Each structure stands twice: as structure tokens, then as C-alpha cells.
Amino acid sequence: MKIKSVNLDQVAGFPSQFPKDDFDEIAFAGRSNVGKSSFINSFLGKKNLAKTSSKPGKTKTINFYKINDKFRLVDLPGYGFARVSKKEKEKWNKLIHDYLYTRENLKEVFLLVDIRHAPTKQDMQMYDWIIDSGFTGFVIATKYDKIPKTHLKKHIKELTKTLNIDDEGLVFAYSSLTGHNNDVLLEQVGVIIDS
Secondary structure, eight states: OOOOOEEEEEEESSGGGSOOSOOEEEEEEEBTTSOHHHHHHHHHTOTTSSOOOSSSOOOOSEEEEEETTTEEEEEOOOBSOOOOOHHHHHHHHHHHHHHHHHOTTEEEEEEEEETTSOOOHHHHHHHHHHHHTTOOOOEEEEOGGGSOGGGHHHHHHHHHHHHTOSOGGGEEEOOTTTOTTHHHHHHHHHHHHHO
């Protein structure tokens, strides 16, 4: 699949603001400091599309990006790390929950984890939800450029063991700096949208 056009289609702080049409959607979930915005910018080939920050938790809304006027990529707020009030966290959690549980347009959910660290308890909960909801269980292991290449197998093994993944083919080591595995992921997204 080739990315021909990308537009920020909708920013939603409440479920009532979700787009009201039938475009298929692929969502990306992950904790606040996993590099989700950097991944989205790199994956879509746009430098400042998703706002990145040195302070985790920058994404406070659900951001809908229309791709090729054909489908949407959906950037969910990060979970688990952001230094915000309990009330604010509860609001984010409800927003994410409402999207994941009620959105009929949702075709697939990718979980982003930091390849350098074992998945957290919240990563495990999110992955279990993804599987229990009938999605495939794709994982994007970000920050691949920050580990020695000789350690890749060890890190992937730890990741698959912690998340209870049988098929390593569901895990994509990714670098937002180098674009490692970008083509493979584009192809995978294309297959999902065309199926």
C-alpha cells in the first residue's frame, strides 16, 4: 500500500465527536511514553502530523487521520504514565473505553510497546482486551534503533512471552528514526483494509 494523502479528519474529546460515516478504522494503542506520535509521523511520512513531546501524555484526544480518502488511522490517548489528575485519567479512560467497545468502524487494533522493556501490566491488560475482542493481536515494538541488533531476538522473546503471543510474525520491530519495517507494516495495513 502507498500513502497518497493524509488529513487530520477529526479530533474527538467526547464520543459525540467521533466521525459519523462508515470509513474503516485501524487504531493504535500504547502507553504514554511509547513513541506513538513519532510512529504515526514516521509511518505516514509526515514530520509534524501527530504532535510529539518530551513530556509523555501529549495526546489527550482521539485523533482520526483519513488516509487516501479510503480509511482512517486512529491515534488513541496514551495510558499509564502521564502526570495528570485522577479525574483527567478517568476521562481519558472512558473516552478510550467508549471508542474501543462501541465503534463499529473499528477493524483492527495495533498495540505499541517499547522494545527495550518488558510489557507493563497495563500493556498486558490492553493486549488481552485486543485478543478477547476478536482482533488479531498485532504488536509494534517501537524504538528498535535504541537496542543493539544482536539483542533483537532476546527482546522479541521477552515480549512474546510476557504477552503470551505464539506467533512472532505478529510482532513488528519498528524504528521511527530509520523507518525499519515501515514497508512491511504498510503492506499489513493494506491487507487489513482490503479484506
